[in-house]
Amino acid sequence: MTDAIPKAYRNEAFLNSKDGRELRILAEYLEPKSRFDRDDVDDTVVFMGSARTLSREQAEAALKKAEAESAGDLTAARMAVKMSAYYEAARSIAFRLTQWSKALDSKDKRFVVCTGGGPGIMEAANRGASEARGVNVGLTISLPMEEFDNPYITRGLRFHFHYFFMRKFWFYYLAKAVIVFPGGFGTLDELFELLTLVQTHKMKKPMPIVLFGTEYWREVIHFDALVHHGMINAADVSLVHRTDSVDDAYDYLVKHLTQDAIGRPGLTL
Numbered sequence: 001m002t003d004a005i006p007k008a009y010r011n012e013a014f015l016n017s018k019d020g021r022e023l024r025i026l027a028e029y030l031e032p033k034s035r036f037d038r039d040d041v042d043d044t045v046v047f048m049g050s051a052r053t054l055s056r057e058q059a060e061a062a063l064k065k066a067e068a069e070s071a072g073d074l075t076a077a078r079m080a081v082k083m084s085a086y087y088e089a090a091r092s093i094a095f096r097l098t099q100w101s102k103a104l105d106s107k108d109k110r111f112v113v114c115t116g117g118g119p120g121i122m123e124a125a126n127r128g129a130s131e132a133r134g135v136n137v138g139l140t141i142s143l144p145m146e147e148f149d150n151p152y153i154t155r156g157l158r159f160h161f162h163y164f165f166m167r168k169f170w171f172y173y174l175a176k177a178v179i180v181f182p183g184g185f186g187t188l189d190e191l192f193e194l195l196t197l198v199q200t201h202k203m204k205k206p207m208p209i210v211l212f213g214t215e216y217w218r219e220v221i222h223f224d225a226l227v228h229h230g231m232i233n234a235a236d237v238s239l240v241h242r243t244d245s246v247d248d249a250y251d252y253l254v255k256h257l258t259q260d261a262i263g264r265p266g267l268t269l
Helices: 018-038 056-069 074-102 121-131 164-173 185-199 214-220 223-228 234-239 246-260
Strands: 044-048 112-115 136-141 158-161 175-180 209-212 241-243
Touching: 018 158, 018 164, 044 074, 044 121, 044 164, 044 185, 056 074, 074 112, 074 121, 074 209, 074 246, 112 121, 121 136, 136 164, 158 164, 164 175, 164 185, 175 185, 175 246, 185 209, 185 234, 209 246, 214 241, 223 234, 241 246
Parallel strands: 044 112, 044 175, 112 136, 136 158, 175 209, 209 241
Antiparallel strands: none
């Protein structure tokens, strides 16, 4: 009758229990690591931003429909068209970075575009990398609402996490640069954790951080007020590079990746 007793590593009741939590956490480290090693992904450029941002085509179609039917919130539809510029910018930057990285003389896959794997800005960046025929990574997360991903992530590099902190570990661990587009609570959480790691020198590798969308970030985060009230040093404001230009963002990232990361594949925290 021993066949009816599951082996410990096949005992789903145990693995899904409170007592199995350490194993689940460890699995979210080891399983992604094995796939990154298998596919020779040494380092990434991480794109962060809202899952709600529509492509220009989607936003313009939604506005046209709202105007024709005199239904829905026209103000929100017009804002969605304005914000769609960030989708197109993320798509363009990811495309250009992927083309640049593919041209590098390396046997490993360098500076691979990595996102949270969902729609919006994440989809835009994965899409741009895919259109440049480059591999790209999606780190999705299980949520109480409907789960999502986008169709542009490279097969075999689509990951699905339960623990937010393990997902964020993989965002930062392989990252050699981060570009942050307008987003909500999740984007702000990821940005501020990254800034804390850099500010406190827990992250020792060079980490260029681009905030794309100067008007948005000026309204949402008042860095100068933090300096004025003595909550951060004036020098901390220079931890981020703010821009509205695709060309400037691309040039800034390539400059810093070339100077700080090209000769150091696999450099981690």
